[in-house]
Amino acid sequence: MYEIIDKLVLFICCLTLYLFEVNSSFYIVSLIIAVALSSLFIYYDDGRIRLAGSVFYAMLCLLFPLYIIFLPLVLYDILHTKYQYGMLFLPVLYITYYKQYSAMTMTFTAVILLVAYLLKFKADKLSLLKEEYNDLRDSSTAMSFLLEEKNQSLLKNQDYEINLATLNERNRISKEIHDNIGHLLSRALLQVGALLTIAKEDILCEGLSDLKTSLSDGMDQIRSSIHNMYDESIDLFSQIDQLVKDFTFCPIHYEYDINNSPSIQLKHAMIAITKEALSNIIHHSHATKVSVFLREHPAMYQLVIQDNGVPEEYKKRTLTKAFEEQEYGDGMGLHNISDRVKSFGGNINISVENGFKLFITFPKK
DSSP, X not given: OHHHHHHHHHHHHXXXXXXXXXXXXXXXXXXXXXXXXXXXHHHSOOXXXXXXXXXXXXXXXXXXXXXXXXXXXXXXXXXXXXXXXXXXXXXXXXXXXXXXXXXXXXXXXXXXXXXXXXXHHHHHHHHHHHHHXXXXXXXXXXXXXHHHHHHHHHHHHHHHHHHHHHHHHHHHHXXXXXXXXXXXXXXXXXXXXXXHHHOOXXXXXXXXXXXXXXXXXXXXXXXXXXXXXXXXXXXXXXXXXXXXXXXXXXXXXXEEEOSSOOOHXXXXXXXXXXXXXXXXXXXXXXXXXXXXXXXXXTTEEEEEEEEOOOOOHHHHHHHHHHHHHTOOTXXXXXXXXXXXXXXXXXXXXXXXXXXXXXXXXXXXX
């Protein structure tokens, strides 16, 4: 945009000088050629094309001296570039054809050429500043998005830490109730039972029986509350994450994408399956990389455990046959894994191509 405005200014200056100097309609061709070349230079942003066009117009100036009036307009595009040194022969034109021009024409042409150089210098500086501004703006925008992403990640981690702390506190409280209040109630029940044994009066026995019943109901309710608190305190992500951290056989990748927590029974099953699968990898695999994926879908939960170990041919045939017949025997823990999956109405698929892969799905209920 800056170059177009500069060229318009140079064109007006050159045209003004042209109208004062030229008195023949034949020289309108110089104006057309200069404008055409200047437009061509804008369309083709190639320094070699600009240099070739400038040399061509300079050669025309040797044949038609008055063409030199529009030379600043043509040279504008190569000024302040590495190709500008190709025009060092221009002073020869002024020296050779100085008799063809008046002193005013020579002076004004030289001044316009100097103005062209200054305008090009200014345009390049503005373009550079604009480019730096755009880079800074893009960097600032990218940094803003990155900070926002980091902020969201921190908030998510904070929520997770708060949830984990809450679950741990529930677990601690349930243990405290079990160890203290539970034992006190158990002792009270034993004492009441002992009193019932030695009591003689019917009224006293009846009161002790009611007391024992109340203590038993309270004990059952406390036991139920303890179990509920303990079940809610089990965090599936943390449990699997701990298994992953304890797995030092080879590098392992873990992804967890579950928003709605499964039932406590399914949590225990997933933890047990993952533990069994990782144990199998240690004892029966030559893997150098393991991946564990836990994902949630609208109608099911998905557990995928895979490694890049290449089992021997006879093991491949054995596993393939076991999968086809759905009879895993007692080897490698696959029988227990299969039973756990089937108990929840899930599906299990095994692949031995490009490593061992365990693909399990559990339907949501």
